[in-house]
Amino acid sequence: MSTSLKIAGSNLEHVQTHNRRVVLDAIRRAGALTRAEVARRTHLTAQTVNNIVSALHDTGLVSAGAPNRGGRGQPSIPYSIDPEGAWSLGFHVDHRSISGAVVDFTGRIRGHKRIPADQPSPKQAADALARMAGPLLRRAGAVESRILGAGLAVPVRFNAGSITSAGPTTLPGWDEGDAADMIEAALGMAVLIENDAVAAAIGERLNGLGREIDSYVYLFMNDGLGAGIMIEGQPWRGTGRNAGEIGHMIVVPDGRPCPCGNHGCLERYVSLSAVYESLGIAPPDATPEFIAHLETSAPGRLDAWVKDAAPRLAQAIGILESAFDPQTVILGGVAPKSVLERLVAALALPVSVGSRASRTLPRVMLGRTGPEAPLLGAASLPIFDEVSPRFDVLLKNG
Template identity: 30%
Template sequence: MTVVAGGASAARPQLIRAINGKVLLDHLRRSGPLSRTELARLSGLSKPTVSAALGTIERAGLVHATGQRTGVPGPAAILYGVRPEAGFILGLDVGREFLRGAVADLAGTVRSRMSVRAKAVDAMARIQELAGLATKLLGDAGIGASQLTQTVIGSPGVYDPKLDTLTLTGRLSGWDSPAVLPALRDAFGPALMIENDVDAAALAERVHGHGRDVDSFAFVSVGTGIGMGLVLDGKLRHGSHGVAGEISYLPFAEGTGSDARDARKRGSFDASASAAAVVRAARRAGVRGASSAEKVFAAAARGNAVAAGIVAEEALLVAKAVCTVITVVDPDLIVLGGGIGQAPGFLEAVVDQLRLLAPVLPEVKVSVLAADTVVAGCIAAGLDRAWQHVAARIGNSAS
């Protein structure tokens, strides 16, 4: 018993040093660079304790002196900040038409970014293309694969931990094969995290977009596919089975023929309101040149009454889905994203319908983030995970 008590007593100062180091690192991550005096004020720790904790995280290679604060009374104060090279994150977006990616350092600064058109016709070839893109990104960033702290892939679908596979992968052919995840782990190593692509876009919105200062919001993406990312109490919510936000399965009218087949495979709302559904509706109605949803919207903007009717029906369908979200979750904000969600004038059409349908009308905004939104969300998710690894390094350094 004496040995156990002694061990616990010896471990206590180490634990306290590690906790203090994490507190300072969190302040430096959010507000740095900072001086020792500023860190003491923000943390409530004494200056000697701050000095000791700074030594701990500096030995761990996580912070460094970045300069001096001048222009204020008294001697110049040394400023400390996170050492960006202490970790790197690779974020990849696997889409049907494009593969996008970026490498960022631990401070969140993007070191390289790239987008390539997808050429693969099957899942294994798509993984090879992703690996090739990753190699180019690492080369442009000037780092090796061994320096990566975390890799995050934004992908259509839901991860099923029981089967260790991806399900509900939509239009990404073969991506739900049981062989996909093992092949991805072989290509990218154990520090691999899979995030639903729309959930990743919601994370990007939380960090860089309209969701920055909002406690709860829904990011609704309408385009080639349909999905939603739900942030409640500042946290992304996946649900018990990972399907929170899979609004493509809302039970809207399925129609017949290809519409019904789409509904069974990808969900009724997807079959009714995705870009492909808009094109089908326009072609059935005789809209000339309706080769894409974008062209249907353009025809409506030019005054084509038939195309305008299809756009109005699309706005009604999206408003019904958003109304469902409002009545179940009651978020502070709805953000529309995707090719259709961000189309000019579409926001106003959806809001007009919501005024008639919804019991309350939260703020509804169009995302201002660009095509690399999913990559930005993957980087954000990777940074959160990387800082968990950093916390472990602080504990090891304090011991």
């Protein structure tokens, strides 16, 4: 979709990318800001802010509100993100489902669809995503020339820039051929691929607790357990792009065997797979929906799992706090909210650097974006890619 990049390409090409992101980010987080307020918050010069805001306004990425009268001097105009200034598609593929959402420029989901799947291959995912994309965009009224692209969150790891399916809870088959190429061809637009935990951490940054919190570790619980590490508003991906693979941190020496080859890995205790195992259920019952249903229909069925999982998770959180000294640790994922709440309530956290007396936030918080976090994060990848060189892409075409 060659038209898709015109928004930022033609009119904004002279504006320094980094400053543009800083301005957009400030406006996005505040809701609406005048030029003077942008300058104050960003420490950019008034002239730079004027240029950037004018360019953003000309291209329809921000809209001008009613001038604030009163006070002395010229009335000042508040600018806010124009929701329909740009659009993107977010997809989340996991072991059991394929989901798609169309997201506007404020990061709000304007339509979504989810279909069940069983360990979908890249080909199956590509076909399903291509079928979803058109209707999602049409129903939301997205203008084609303003579509920035698509992002895909998927439980995979990376090896020298390519997807690898190595690892027990990654999706099988995604390292055969070029999944990104296949999906780009099916959709007819650029697709950015991201690990689901990192995508969820970005989604929470865009539309959840991350709006007010810059540095956090986001624990993403699905079949496995991963972490998205957000440091000062930017995801930390690591040299091999696998930072946050905490599911295979050993928390119980000589503990339960893990398909990765070790014993006592964290996700053998803290993950939906561990819940299913504890309940003795297998597909087709082993789904987040079934667990949510159990929570209300058969109270107490999860108690043994919570009792077993909480101390392992508490230990891991202590380690993560010591390693990253985050403002807080956020727990989210496709696991039902009621399950995550019970897990947090059962945590007895060890003493760590996180126990500081001066803290204003709890050490552990529940994510606000819920199971939609990876979808939101995936959709935000092309948006942030337009405005930040540091939200760099993993597998972008040319």
